[in-house]
Amino acid sequence: MPGLVVFGRRWAIGSDDFVLPGAFELFVRLVWWIGILALYTVHKGQFNCPGGGLLHSYLLVLLILLASIICALSALVYISMQGTISNPGPRKSLPKLLYTRLLLYLPEFIWAVVGAVWVTDSSVQCEKTVINVIIGTVIASWVIIIFTIIGVVIVFDPLGGKKTFYLTDSVNRNLESSQSGQLLYNVKNTATRVWEKRIRLLCCCIVQDDDHRVAFTSIAELFRTYFSDTDLVPSDIAAGLTLLHQEQDKMESCPKEPEEVLCHSPSSLVTDDLDIELDSAAHYMLFAAAAYGWPYYIYTNPFTALCKLNGDCCGTRPTDSDITGSDRHNFHFGSILKITGLQYRDFIHISFHNKIYEIPFFVALDHKKEAIVVAVRGTLSFEDILTDLSADCEDLTLEDVLENGFVHKGITQAANYIYRKLINDGILNQAFTIAPEYKLVIVGHSLGGGTASILAIMLRNSFPTLRCYAFSPPGGLLSKSLADYTKHFIVSVIVGKDLVARLSMPNMEDLKRRIVRIVANCNRPKYQILLRGCWYEVFGGDPDNFPTELDGRNQDALTQPLLAEESLMVHRSPSYSALEDESHLNSPPQYPHLYLPGKIIHVVEESSSRRLCSSDIKYIARWSNETVFSSILISPKMITDHMPDVVLKALNSLSREHGSCISC
Numbered sequence: 241m242p243g244l245v246v247f248g249r250r251w252a253i254g255s256d257d258f259v260l261p262g263a264f265e266l267f268v269r270l271v272w273w274i275g276i277l278a279l280y281t282v283h284k285g286q287f288n289c290p291g292g293g294l295l296h297s298y299l300l301v302l303l304i305l306l307a308s309i310i311c312a313l314s315a316l317v318y319i320s321m322q323g324t325i326s327n328p329g330p331r332k333s334l335p336k337l338l339y340t341r342l343l344l345y346l347p348e349f350i351w352a353v354v355g356a357v358w359v360t361d362s363s364v365q366c367e368k369t370v371i372n373v374i375i376g377t378v379i380a381s382w383v384i385i386i387f388t389i390i391g392v393v394i395v396f397d398p399l400g401g402k403k404t405f406y407l408t409d410s411v412n413r414n415l416e417s418s419q420s421g422q423l424l425y426n427v428k429n430t431a432t433r434v435w436e437k438r439i440r441l442l443c444c445c446i447v448q449d450d451d452h453r454v455a456f457t458s459i460a461e462l463f464r465t466y467f468s469d470t471d472l473v474p475s476d477i478a479a480g481l482t483l484l485h486q487e488q489d490k491m492e493s494c495p496k497e498p499e500e501v502l503c504h505s506p507s508s509l510v511t512d513d514l515d516i517e518l519d520s521a522a523h524y525m526l527f528a529a530a531a532y533g534w535p536y537y538i539y540t541n542p543f544t545a546l547c548k549l550n551g552d553c554c555g556t557r558p559t560d561s562d563i564t565g566s567d568r569h570n571f572h573f574g575s576i577l578k579i580t581g582l583q584y585r586d587f588i589h590i591s592f593h594n595k596i597y598e599i600p601f602f603v604a605l606d607h608k609k610e611a612i613v614v615a616v617r618g619t620l621s622f623e624d625i626l627t628d629l630s631a632d633c634e635d636l637t638l639e640d641v642l643e644n645g646f647v648h649k650g651i652t653q654a655a656n657y658i659y660r661k662l663i664n665d666g667i668l669n670q671a672f673t674i675a676p677e678y679k680l681v682i683v684g685h686s687l688g689g690g691t692a693s694i695l696a697i698m699l700r701n702s703f704p705t706l707r708c709y710a711f712s713p714p715g716g717l718l719s720k721s722l723a724d725y726t727k728h729f730i731v732s733v734i735v736g737k738d739l740v741a742r743l744s745m746p747n748m749e750d751l752k753r754r755i756v757r758i759v760a761n762c763n764r765p766k767y768q769i770l771l772r773g774c775w776y777e778v779f780g781g782d783p784d785n786f787p788t789e790l791d792g793r794n795q796d797a798l799t800q801p802l803l804a805e806e807s808l809m810v811h812r813s814p815s816y817s818a819l820e821d822e823s824h825l826n827s828p829p830q831y832p833h834l835y836l837p838g839k840i841i842h843v844v845e846e847s848s849s850r851r852l853c854s855s856d857i858k859y860i861a862r863w864s865n866e867t868v869f870s871s872i873l874i875s876p877k878m879i880t881d882h883m884p885d886v887v888l889k890a891l892n893s894l895s896r897e898h899g900s901c902i903s904c
Contacts, residue, residue, distance in 0.1 A: 242328070242471040246335050249400035254473045255331040258320040258338075259767035261391075265384070266313045272380060273306040279373050294358055295366055295374070298351070302377065305347055312341045321767060325476060326760040345385065352381035398434045431468060435460035443622050451596050452626070455650070459629045466748065470756060479766050480755030482773025485874040486783035487758065493783075517841060518861055521733050522891035523609060524709045528685040529884045530579035531602065531617035533572035533592070537579060540885050549574050563590045576602065588612075588671045591661065596623045597630075597653040599691060603667055605674065611681040612671045616658065616695070618686030618884070627654055628687055631716060631745060633832060636697070645719030646832055647694060651687065655694035662699075682708045685884045686740055689713035693730055693837035697722065700729060708838065709733065712882050715869055716744025716834040723835040723866060730838025734864070735890050736845060736881035737873040745831030751872045777876060835866040842868065843890045859890045 243250040244257075280299045316337045322330035355378040359371065439456050472480075529536055538545040549571050563573070572592055577584065588603040600617040619628055630650030662668045672678070680703045684692035689710035694717070696708035708730040718726065734741045762769065772784050842864035845857055872878075880886055 243397065243400070243473050244335070244338075246338060250397055251395050251400055252397045252473050253395040254325070254475060254766070255328050255334045256320050256323065256325065256766045257473065257475050258316050258334070259765075260770070262313055262317040262320060266310065266317060268380075268384075269306055269310050269313060272377070273303065273310060275373070276303055276306065276377065279370065283367070283370060295370065298355060298358060298374070302351060302355075305344070305351060309341070309344050309348070312337065312344060316341055321765055323765065324763055325479065325766050325769075345388065348381060349385060352378055352385065355381070399431055428464065428468070431464040432457070432460050435463045443626070455596055455626045455630050458632055458649075459626065462629065462631055462745075466745075466752070470752060472756070472759070475766060475770070476759050477755060479762075479769045479773070480759040481874050482777065483758045483762060483769060484754060486773070486776060488874055490783045514841065514861060514863060517731055518891065518894050520609070520707075521709055521711070521731065521841065522888075522895040524613065524681060524683045525685070525711055525733075525884075525888045525891050526580055527604070527606070527613050527615040528618075528683045528688060528709070528711050529888055530576045531600065531615040531684065531688060532620060532884065533600075533617075534575040535620060536884060537575035545575075548578065564593050580604070582606075588674070589661075589667045594621055594623055596626045597650060598657045599624060599627065599654050599687065601658055601661075601688075603662070603671055605671070605678065606681070609681070610675075610678050612668070612675060612678045614658075614662070614680070614682045614692070614695070616682070616684035616688035616691045618684065618688040624687055627651065628714070631831070633834070636694070636722065645722040646834060647719070647722065648690065648714065648717050648834065651690040651714070651717065652694050654687070654691045655698060658691065658695055659698050680706045682706065683711070684713075685711040685887065686882065687714070689732070690717050690837075693717060693726065693732075696730055697726060707731075710837055711884070711887050712738050712741055713836060714740055714744075715742045715747060715836055716831075718835055718837050719832065720835060723837060726838045732836050732838050732840045733843065733887065733891065734836070734840060734869065735843045735887050737875040737878045738881040739872065739878040740882045741836060742869045742872045744834050746833050747870065747872050749831075750870075836869060840864045840866065840869075843887075843894065857890075857893070859893050861894055 242254070244253050244255050245251070276299060280303065316334065319331055319334045319337060355374055359375050359378060436456050439459055443452070443456075534545075534549065537549070541548075573584075573590060576582075576587075576590070582604055586605045586607070588605065590602040592600050594600055602615055604613050604615070605611075606613045617624075619625060627650040630648075630653075632649040633646040634649045634652060636645065636647045636652060668680070680699070682692040682696045682699070684690070690713040692708055693710045693713055696706055699706055706729055708726075710730060710732045712734060713732055717723075732741075775781070776784065840863065841861055843859050843861045846860040
């Protein structure tokens, strides 16, 4: 629902968000009140000790204060349970109850101070049990007060005052257009500065230069644009995600149409081609995973990795001219050797240098496949995350390539950095001098997969036989013309419901609209949605069939936003209508559609059998197209399906299955 407005500003919490925390505090307060009442009853006639009179008054006032807080909490929880996410009308009295509850913190704070003074008074010589109970009471009071302060800080919205002002005045038709335009400009500037401060705070541990400052501003503008047109609080988004997950699972459980099944039945020629590519992908995924260095090796071998690496830390390594960047104790290079199974002399160049738009990579000779492999590392640092989030589009200008187009700005700059190192520093010339008959193969996972793809486009004219394997690359990478151009030399491998392969600004806008639509039109209270969602995510079961205003509407009506949806959208939302002062119908979108590179192999689970300590998963693979990844799928596996060890496991499973079929 729209954010709660109290004290003249908007907060990042809804009026229906007090059910669960309020119920928990109510339970604590009830147990506390019963305990104090029992103590007071048992020791009613035993307050003759030194300080006993103050103790008697303290317990009596504490009982009255706790009873008042319990009544206020009960009313707060009850009112917060009323209505739905998009219908806050039954909760209109909640701000008054909230003021009452907050007002009760003042006497509670005073009484906590009094209790602390009484406990520390050396002249008090009452029964030790009573003193211990008072100590517990004082500690409980301070804990609740501290957690309340932390909660207020968390739900504080720095833009609350300006946003509330804007939302209130935007409805006023008497505002001059120049005034409303200036107001909107001020709100946007403030929002961008707030996001920029948050990003700087998160990246406070890294050295910041001009590239970082430009990236901070660009990313802040991206976040501001994305979140500016909705009035959702975090719990609304959580409720929307769990509803979308259950709705998605219901759709997947429906039987497919015969035509849909037939369209996925490949010819034998296509199947043979797929099996060959899967074998190559399984082989080169080792190089893409090895580029992560010791973090990946320790993650996949938690019990033995450190012992093995310690044994090799003083072993032979390339000369200093062959390696750049920091590799303390030789852990990175030792891990790469362990994962790939290569010898140190097989490495032409290794770079562990890492800055924004400059990511680690290595060049090695693969004698098994007779290839010179360039392996690019994926996201593993704050600098890499900034590169990922620099999602503006820029033109990719290349000679002799007819179909130039848009590309992801941050990833393109990372590819440019590696291109300059490979060509200008003569790294590829050195490699082909050693093995002139070998082919060039570029691989990478995640950010490394996207960088490898754009790097392959840049090197394609110089190395016509080049091949590229992009494992779980970002979805918003290439425009349609460039994506089609890369189908001749790039293969992308996607596992399951991988989130990153579906990440693009249009897909994120689509997800936002879907969340707004399903949240706004669900006829259940938010606490029921969240409780049922948590149960479903943890224990499974059948998806809940929540009633919704979308039920029974025809397809044409579904294309129009409902009143409930409009209540969650900021006035003149760019999600449904363009801003008059910024956009026109004929102007290009700020974030055009970008697609995955090359031909796409989609690996999905066919079946799984779970045992006590392990699980046996059977995978199937098929050729796919970019339209399959035009929507973000909500699933607990949307993150795990992206992990390099899961991708490698799936490819190895398919490769072994193919090998066993050939042997049969």
